[in-house]
Amino acid sequence: LSYVPGLPEASKDFYLSCPGLAATTVLLENIGLYIENFSGIPYTDEENNTLMRFGKVFQQTYTRFLDLQRAETQNNIIQAENDRKTKELEDARQLQLSMLPKELPQLPNLDIAVHMKTATEVGGDYYDFNIDTNGTLTFVVGDATGHGMMSGMMVSIMKSFFISNKANIELKQFFENANNSIKDMHLGRLMMSFMGIQIKSQKLIATNAGMPSLIYFRNKSQKAGEFVSNNLPLGAMKGTKYLLKEIIYEKGDTLLLMSDGFAELKNKNKEQYGYPRIIEEFRSVAYKNSDAIVEHLKNSALQWINGIEPDDDVTFVVIKIM
Numbered sequence: 001l002s003y004v005p006g007l008p009e010a011s012k013d014f015y016l017s018c019p020g021l022a023a024t025t026v027l028l029e030n031i032g033l034y035i036e037n038f039s040g041i042p043y044t045d046e047e048n049n050t051l052m053r054f055g056k057v058f059q060q061t062y063t064r065f066l067d068l069q070r071a072e073t074q075n076n077i078i079q080a081e082n083d084r085k086t087k088e089l090e091d092a093r094q095l096q097l098s099m100l101p102k103e104l105p106q107l108p109n110l111d112i113a114v115h116m117k118t119a120t121e122v123g124g125d126y127y128d129f130n131i132d133t134n135g136t137l138t139f140v141v142g143d144a145t146g147h148g149m150m151s152g153m154m155v156s157i158m159k160s161f162f163i164s165n166k167a168n169i170e171l172k173q174f175f176e177n178a179n180n181s182i183k184d185m186h187l188g189r190l191m192m193s194f195m196g197i198q199i200k201s202q203k204l205i206a207t208n209a210g211m212p213s214l215i216y217f218r219n220k221s222q223k224a225g226e227f228v229s230n231n232l233p234l235g236a237m238k239g240t241k242y243l244l245k246e247i248i249y250e251k252g253d254t255l256l257l258m259s260d261g262f263a264e265l266k267n268k269n270k271e272q273y274g275y276p277r278i279i280e281e282f283r284s285v286a287y288k289n290s291d292a293i294v295e296h297l298k299n300s301a302l303q304w305i306n307g308i309e310p311d312d313d314v315t316f317v318v319i320k321i322m
Helices: 009-017 045-098 149-168 171-184 275-285 290-305
Strands: 022-027 032-037 110-117 125-131 137-144 192-199 203-209 214-218 223-227 245-248 254-258 314-321
Touching (some): 022 045, 032 045, 045 149, 110 125, 110 290, 125 314, 137 149, 137 254, 149 171, 149 192, 171 192, 171 203, 192 254, 192 314, 223 275, 254 275, 254 290, 290 314
Antiparallel strands (some): 022 032, 110 314, 192 203, 214 254
8 A cells, every 4th residue: 555645544444444356457558447346356358358359449448549640630730731721722813813914905996894703712914914105015925834833923923024124125025035034933734825006096916925816806807816926935045036017907806815714614524615715715706895805705704614623724815007
Protein backbone atom coordinates (compact mmCIF):
# COMPACT_ATOMS: atom_id res chain seq x y z
CA LEU A 1 0.00 0.00 0.00
CA SER A 2 2.99 2.28 0.32
CA TYR A 3 3.01 2.47 -3.55
CA VAL A 4 -0.48 4.03 -3.60
CA PRO A 5 0.03 7.60 -2.35
CA GLY A 6 -2.88 9.40 -0.76
CA LEU A 7 -4.93 6.26 -0.14
CA PRO A 8 -7.44 7.01 2.65
CA GLU A 9 -7.18 5.00 5.86
CA ALA A 10 -10.71 3.66 5.32
CA SER A 11 -9.63 2.18 1.99
CA LYS A 12 -6.58 0.62 3.55
CA ASP A 13 -8.74 -0.93 6.28
CA PHE A 14 -11.10 -2.28 3.61
CA TYR A 15 -8.33 -3.91 1.62
CA LEU A 16 -6.68 -5.41 4.66
CA SER A 17 -9.93 -6.80 5.99
CA CYS A 18 -10.74 -8.64 2.71
CA PRO A 19 -9.94 -12.37 2.37
CA GLY A 20 -7.60 -11.50 -0.49
CA LEU A 21 -7.13 -9.56 -3.75
CA ALA A 22 -7.18 -11.00 -7.29
CA ALA A 23 -6.66 -8.79 -10.35
CA THR A 24 -6.24 -9.25 -14.09
CA THR A 25 -4.82 -6.39 -16.15
CA VAL A 26 -4.80 -5.96 -19.94
CA LEU A 27 -2.10 -3.60 -21.19
CA LEU A 28 -2.20 -2.66 -24.89
CA GLU A 29 -0.65 0.11 -26.94
CA ASN A 30 -2.99 2.91 -25.91
CA ILE A 31 -5.13 1.48 -23.12
CA GLY A 32 -5.02 -0.36 -19.81
CA LEU A 33 -8.01 -2.30 -18.43
CA TYR A 34 -8.25 -4.30 -15.21
CA ILE A 35 -10.72 -6.24 -13.15
CA GLU A 36 -10.32 -7.17 -9.50
CA ASN A 37 -12.09 -8.97 -6.73
CA PHE A 38 -11.55 -9.11 -3.02
CA SER A 39 -12.20 -12.79 -2.45
CA GLY A 40 -8.69 -13.68 -3.53
CA ILE A 41 -9.97 -16.17 -6.11
CA PRO A 42 -8.01 -15.81 -9.36
CA TYR A 43 -9.98 -15.20 -12.55
CA THR A 44 -10.42 -18.14 -14.88
CA ASP A 45 -8.83 -18.38 -18.34
CA GLU A 46 -12.27 -17.79 -19.88
CA GLU A 47 -12.76 -14.64 -17.83
CA ASN A 48 -9.28 -13.42 -18.69
CA ASN A 49 -9.84 -14.14 -22.41
CA THR A 50 -13.10 -12.19 -22.26
CA LEU A 51 -11.25 -9.23 -20.78
CA MET A 52 -8.55 -9.52 -23.45
CA ARG A 53 -11.18 -9.53 -26.23
CA PHE A 54 -12.83 -6.50 -24.71
CA GLY A 55 -9.46 -4.77 -24.43
CA LYS A 56 -8.70 -5.41 -28.12
CA VAL A 57 -12.07 -3.99 -29.17
CA PHE A 58 -11.44 -0.98 -26.97
CA GLN A 59 -7.95 -0.59 -28.47
CA GLN A 60 -9.38 -0.77 -32.01
CA THR A 61 -12.06 1.78 -31.17
CA TYR A 62 -9.56 4.14 -29.61
CA THR A 63 -7.19 3.73 -32.59
CA ARG A 64 -10.02 4.66 -34.94
CA PHE A 65 -10.77 7.65 -32.76
CA LEU A 66 -7.14 8.76 -33.02
CA ASP A 67 -7.23 8.25 -36.81
CA LEU A 68 -10.36 10.37 -37.07
CA GLN A 69 -8.78 12.99 -34.87
CA ARG A 70 -5.70 13.12 -37.08
CA ALA A 71 -7.86 13.18 -40.23
CA GLU A 72 -9.90 16.05 -38.82
CA THR A 73 -6.74 17.98 -38.01
CA GLN A 74 -5.42 17.32 -41.53
CA ASN A 75 -8.72 18.35 -43.05
CA ASN A 76 -8.68 21.57 -41.07
CA ILE A 77 -5.19 22.30 -42.38
CA ILE A 78 -6.27 21.53 -45.96
CA GLN A 79 -9.41 23.63 -45.58
CA ALA A 80 -7.41 26.56 -44.23
CA GLU A 81 -5.02 26.27 -47.20
CA ASN A 82 -7.94 26.04 -49.64
CA ASP A 83 -9.54 29.09 -48.06
CA ARG A 84 -6.28 30.99 -48.41
CA LYS A 85 -5.91 30.01 -52.07
CA THR A 86 -9.54 30.84 -52.76
CA LYS A 87 -9.06 34.30 -51.31
CA GLU A 88 -5.86 34.80 -53.32
CA LEU A 89 -7.65 33.74 -56.51
CA GLU A 90 -10.56 36.05 -55.78
CA ASP A 91 -8.14 38.90 -55.09
CA ALA A 92 -6.43 38.12 -58.41
CA ARG A 93 -9.79 38.06 -60.22
CA GLN A 94 -10.66 41.44 -58.76
CA LEU A 95 -7.24 42.75 -59.80
CA GLN A 96 -7.82 41.40 -63.30
CA LEU A 97 -11.20 43.14 -63.48
CA SER A 98 -9.74 46.38 -62.15
CA MET A 99 -7.39 46.43 -65.15
CA LEU A 100 -10.35 46.80 -67.51
CA PRO A 101 -11.74 50.15 -68.65
CA LYS A 102 -14.57 51.48 -66.53
CA GLU A 103 -16.43 52.67 -69.64
CA LEU A 104 -16.30 52.13 -73.40
CA PRO A 105 -15.11 54.71 -75.92
CA GLN A 106 -17.73 57.10 -77.22
CA LEU A 107 -17.17 58.05 -80.86
CA PRO A 108 -19.79 59.34 -83.32
CA ASN A 109 -18.82 56.88 -86.09
CA LEU A 110 -18.46 53.75 -83.94
CA ASP A 111 -20.89 51.63 -81.92
CA ILE A 112 -19.01 49.42 -79.44
CA ALA A 113 -20.15 46.72 -77.01
CA VAL A 114 -18.17 44.24 -74.90
CA HIS A 115 -18.96 41.02 -73.05
CA MET A 116 -16.65 39.35 -70.56
CA LYS A 117 -17.49 36.34 -68.42
CA THR A 118 -14.66 35.48 -66.06
CA ALA A 119 -14.11 31.86 -65.10
CA THR A 120 -14.22 30.75 -61.46
CA GLU A 121 -10.46 30.42 -61.50
CA VAL A 122 -8.49 33.44 -62.63
CA GLY A 123 -7.98 33.47 -66.36
CA GLY A 124 -6.17 36.19 -68.14
CA ASP A 125 -8.52 37.93 -70.58
CA TYR A 126 -7.95 41.63 -71.01
CA TYR A 127 -9.21 44.42 -73.23
CA ASP A 128 -8.38 48.11 -73.40
CA PHE A 129 -8.62 51.10 -75.70
CA ASN A 130 -7.24 54.53 -76.41
CA ILE A 131 -8.43 57.44 -78.53
CA ASP A 132 -5.73 59.63 -80.07
CA THR A 133 -6.15 63.37 -80.44
CA ASN A 134 -6.87 62.83 -84.15
CA GLY A 135 -9.76 60.50 -83.32
CA THR A 136 -7.97 57.21 -84.09
CA LEU A 137 -9.28 54.40 -81.90
CA THR A 138 -6.84 51.74 -80.74
CA PHE A 139 -8.56 48.68 -79.27
CA VAL A 140 -6.69 45.67 -77.87
CA VAL A 141 -7.88 42.28 -76.65
CA GLY A 142 -5.58 39.79 -74.91
CA ASP A 143 -5.54 36.37 -73.30
CA ALA A 144 -2.70 35.29 -71.02
CA THR A 145 -1.63 31.65 -71.17
CA GLY A 146 -2.79 29.41 -68.36
CA HIS A 147 -4.83 30.36 -65.31
CA GLY A 148 -4.31 31.58 -61.78
CA MET A 149 -2.10 34.24 -60.27
CA MET A 150 0.49 34.17 -63.06
CA SER A 151 -2.03 34.95 -65.78
CA GLY A 152 -3.39 37.77 -63.64
CA MET A 153 0.16 39.08 -63.35
CA MET A 154 0.50 39.04 -67.15
CA VAL A 155 -2.66 41.13 -67.45
CA SER A 156 -1.04 43.68 -65.10
CA ILE A 157 2.12 43.70 -67.22
CA MET A 158 0.17 44.35 -70.43
CA LYS A 159 -1.87 47.06 -68.75
CA SER A 160 1.36 48.79 -67.75
CA PHE A 161 2.75 48.52 -71.28
CA PHE A 162 -0.45 49.90 -72.78
CA ILE A 163 -0.74 52.83 -70.38
CA SER A 164 2.89 53.84 -70.85
CA ASN A 165 2.57 53.78 -74.66
CA LYS A 166 -1.00 54.91 -75.28
CA ALA A 167 -0.10 58.55 -76.02
CA ASN A 168 1.18 57.62 -79.47
CA ILE A 169 0.65 53.92 -80.21
CA GLU A 170 2.08 52.46 -83.40
CA LEU A 171 0.85 48.87 -83.46
CA LYS A 172 3.84 47.17 -85.02
CA GLN A 173 6.36 48.83 -82.73
CA PHE A 174 4.16 48.34 -79.65
CA PHE A 175 3.78 44.60 -80.31
CA GLU A 176 7.48 44.08 -81.00
CA ASN A 177 8.61 46.08 -77.95
CA ALA A 178 6.11 44.30 -75.67
CA ASN A 179 7.18 40.91 -77.04
CA ASN A 180 10.88 41.57 -76.41
CA SER A 181 10.21 42.98 -72.93
CA ILE A 182 8.15 39.97 -71.85
CA LYS A 183 10.79 37.62 -73.20
CA ASP A 184 13.46 39.50 -71.23
CA MET A 185 11.49 38.87 -68.04
CA HIS A 186 12.20 35.11 -68.31
CA LEU A 187 8.65 34.09 -67.41
CA GLY A 188 9.04 30.60 -68.81
CA ARG A 189 5.97 29.40 -70.65
CA LEU A 190 3.91 32.42 -69.62
CA MET A 191 2.93 34.38 -72.72
CA MET A 192 0.23 36.78 -73.87
CA SER A 193 -1.93 36.25 -76.92
CA PHE A 194 -2.86 39.71 -78.12
CA MET A 195 -4.77 41.44 -80.90
CA GLY A 196 -4.73 45.11 -81.71
CA ILE A 197 -6.76 47.15 -84.17
CA GLN A 198 -6.66 50.82 -85.07
CA ILE A 199 -9.62 52.45 -86.76
CA LYS A 200 -8.56 55.57 -88.62
CA SER A 201 -10.64 57.94 -90.73
CA GLN A 202 -10.76 55.66 -93.78
CA LYS A 203 -9.11 52.36 -92.94
CA LEU A 204 -8.59 49.77 -90.27
CA ILE A 205 -5.15 48.42 -89.30
CA ALA A 206 -4.82 45.17 -87.37
CA THR A 207 -2.20 42.76 -86.11
CA ASN A 208 -2.60 39.51 -84.23
CA ALA A 209 -0.27 37.70 -81.82
CA GLY A 210 -1.79 34.28 -81.27
CA MET A 211 -5.43 35.35 -80.78
CA PRO A 212 -8.39 33.96 -82.75
CA SER A 213 -8.77 35.75 -86.08
CA LEU A 214 -10.75 38.95 -86.31
CA ILE A 215 -14.22 38.24 -87.76
CA TYR A 216 -15.22 40.94 -90.25
CA PHE A 217 -18.74 41.45 -91.61
CA ARG A 218 -18.98 43.47 -94.82
CA ASN A 219 -22.28 45.27 -95.05
CA LYS A 220 -22.10 45.56 -98.84
CA SER A 221 -21.81 41.81 -99.49
CA GLN A 222 -23.61 40.69 -96.31
CA LYS A 223 -20.83 38.16 -95.72
CA ALA A 224 -18.73 37.48 -92.65
CA GLY A 225 -15.28 35.93 -92.70
CA GLU A 226 -11.97 35.70 -90.87
CA PHE A 227 -9.48 38.50 -91.24
CA VAL A 228 -6.39 36.34 -90.79
CA SER A 229 -3.13 37.72 -89.45
CA ASN A 230 -1.29 35.08 -87.48
CA ASN A 231 1.85 35.83 -85.48
CA LEU A 232 3.40 34.27 -82.37
CA PRO A 233 2.04 35.28 -78.92
CA LEU A 234 3.89 38.01 -77.09
CA GLY A 235 6.79 36.52 -75.16
CA ALA A 236 7.11 33.43 -77.36
CA MET A 237 10.24 34.35 -79.32
CA LYS A 238 12.42 37.41 -79.03
CA GLY A 239 12.87 39.41 -82.19
CA THR A 240 9.55 38.36 -83.75
CA LYS A 241 8.39 40.80 -86.43
CA TYR A 242 4.66 41.48 -86.33
CA LEU A 243 2.89 42.03 -89.64
CA LEU A 244 0.08 44.52 -90.13
CA LYS A 245 -2.97 44.15 -92.34
CA GLU A 246 -5.26 46.89 -93.60
CA ILE A 247 -8.94 47.03 -94.50
CA ILE A 248 -10.73 49.86 -96.24
CA TYR A 249 -13.99 49.86 -94.35
CA GLU A 250 -17.46 51.05 -95.25
CA LYS A 251 -20.45 52.22 -93.27
CA GLY A 252 -22.30 49.27 -91.71
CA ASP A 253 -19.26 46.99 -91.54
CA THR A 254 -18.98 45.18 -88.19
CA LEU A 255 -16.01 43.62 -86.37
CA LEU A 256 -15.88 40.82 -83.83
CA LEU A 257 -12.80 40.35 -81.64
CA MET A 258 -12.70 37.51 -79.14
CA SER A 259 -10.66 35.28 -76.86
CA ASP A 260 -10.48 31.54 -77.53
CA GLY A 261 -12.62 30.86 -74.46
CA PHE A 262 -15.67 31.75 -76.55
CA ALA A 263 -15.12 29.15 -79.26
CA GLU A 264 -13.96 26.53 -76.74
CA LEU A 265 -17.15 26.57 -74.66
CA LYS A 266 -18.27 22.96 -74.21
CA ASN A 267 -21.74 21.50 -73.94
CA LYS A 268 -22.71 18.42 -71.93
CA ASN A 269 -21.33 16.19 -74.73
CA LYS A 270 -17.92 17.91 -74.52
CA GLU A 271 -18.48 19.47 -77.97
CA GLN A 272 -16.98 22.90 -78.52
CA TYR A 273 -19.04 25.87 -79.65
CA GLY A 274 -16.53 26.39 -82.46
CA TYR A 275 -15.56 29.19 -84.85
CA PRO A 276 -17.91 28.22 -87.72
CA ARG A 277 -20.89 28.59 -85.38
CA ILE A 278 -19.56 31.93 -84.13
CA ILE A 279 -19.23 33.25 -87.69
CA GLU A 280 -22.72 32.11 -88.65
CA GLU A 281 -24.36 33.47 -85.49
CA PHE A 282 -22.49 36.75 -85.91
CA ARG A 283 -23.48 37.07 -89.58
CA SER A 284 -27.13 36.42 -88.78
CA VAL A 285 -27.37 39.46 -86.48
CA ALA A 286 -24.66 41.74 -87.88
CA TYR A 287 -27.30 44.20 -89.12
CA LYS A 288 -28.26 44.99 -85.49
CA ASN A 289 -26.53 47.42 -83.16
CA SER A 290 -23.53 46.27 -81.13
CA ASP A 291 -25.42 45.77 -77.87
CA ALA A 292 -27.98 43.56 -79.60
CA ILE A 293 -25.24 41.54 -81.32
CA VAL A 294 -23.44 40.97 -78.01
CA GLU A 295 -26.69 39.95 -76.34
CA HIS A 296 -27.44 37.45 -79.12
CA LEU A 297 -23.98 35.90 -78.98
CA LYS A 298 -24.09 35.73 -75.19
CA ASN A 299 -27.50 34.02 -75.18
CA SER A 300 -26.41 31.60 -77.90
CA ALA A 301 -23.37 30.63 -75.83
CA LEU A 302 -25.48 30.22 -72.68
CA GLN A 303 -27.88 27.92 -74.49
CA TRP A 304 -24.92 25.88 -75.76
CA ILE A 305 -23.34 25.27 -72.34
CA ASN A 306 -26.75 24.95 -70.63
CA GLY A 307 -25.59 25.70 -67.12
CA ILE A 308 -22.07 24.26 -67.35
CA GLU A 309 -19.51 26.62 -65.85
CA PRO A 310 -16.80 27.61 -68.36
CA ASP A 311 -13.22 26.77 -67.40
CA ASP A 312 -11.79 29.80 -69.20
CA ASP A 313 -12.64 33.47 -69.51
CA VAL A 314 -14.98 34.33 -72.36
CA THR A 315 -14.53 37.73 -73.97
CA PHE A 316 -15.80 39.22 -77.20
CA VAL A 317 -15.95 42.75 -78.54
CA VAL A 318 -18.28 44.04 -81.27
CA ILE A 319 -17.46 47.26 -83.15
CA LYS A 320 -19.90 48.56 -85.75
CA ILE A 321 -18.90 51.35 -88.13
CA MET A 322 -21.69 53.92 -88.42
